[in-house]
Amino acid sequence: MNRVDLQDRQMKDGDVSLILKNVTINDAGTYECRVFMAETDTSQLISIISLRVVPPDQKTITAESGQDVTLTCRAPRGKPIRAVKWSRADLGDIYVLWYQNGQYVPYYQHAFFKKRVDLQDRQMKDGDVSLILKNVKIIDTGTYECGVFMAETDSSQLISIISLKVVPPGECVCDQR
Structure with a gap:
């Protein structure tokens, strides 16, 4: 099942936002956004996001x-x-x-x-x-x-x-x- 996509696949203007579809409780956790810079041959941490998913029937x-x-x-x-x-x-x-x-x-x-x-x-x-x-x-x-x-x-x-x-x-x- 293809549940992950980029907001902008061409990454214009440096937008590397992730779309996570049909989120489940098991998707909860900490996500890191890293980009690989070709000119320096290094990866750079852009952001850390903590995702909390609450069941719909709380x-x-x-x-x-x-x-x-x-x-x-x-x-x-x-x-x-x-x-x-x-x-x-x-x-x-x-x-x-x-x-x-x-x-x-x-x-x-x-x-x-x-x-x-x-x-x-x-x-x-x-x-x-x-x-x-x-x-x-x-x-x-x-x-x-x-x-x-x-x-x-x-x-x-x-x-x-x-x-x-x-x-x-x-x-x-x-x-x-």
Whole structure:
């Protein structure tokens, strides 16, 4: 798939701007623009750009302490999923849930979430990899990321980011968007 082009292929007036089409989460990162100067036989760094890509379905959920909450996530349909990971940035390399080859991998799971999380559909029919978080607590407030490892492309893909806010009982204006 040809997703990269130059703004001006003739590079008139020194315009070496890059066009990246159909951007995905996996395109996020740091990009360097370098030009090769024929007369000096050297390359020169022109700019460094940090690209952040936000999933189109970013959601915010507010829940009352003690409730069970479903964090929805749907991978592309019909594509075999090798693994699912639910994470929170503040947990580092330990996950909320890691599911691979039809089973949970407790070794990578943060102790706080053990026996409190489950997949809504362990068969992941129609790409449903939604997470059920049981008996939520105020400390569960945070940003959750849902990612899958696709067998077909042999690559991981961030599917959705969900911001969860847990409030004390009786204070909830709950929404499950």
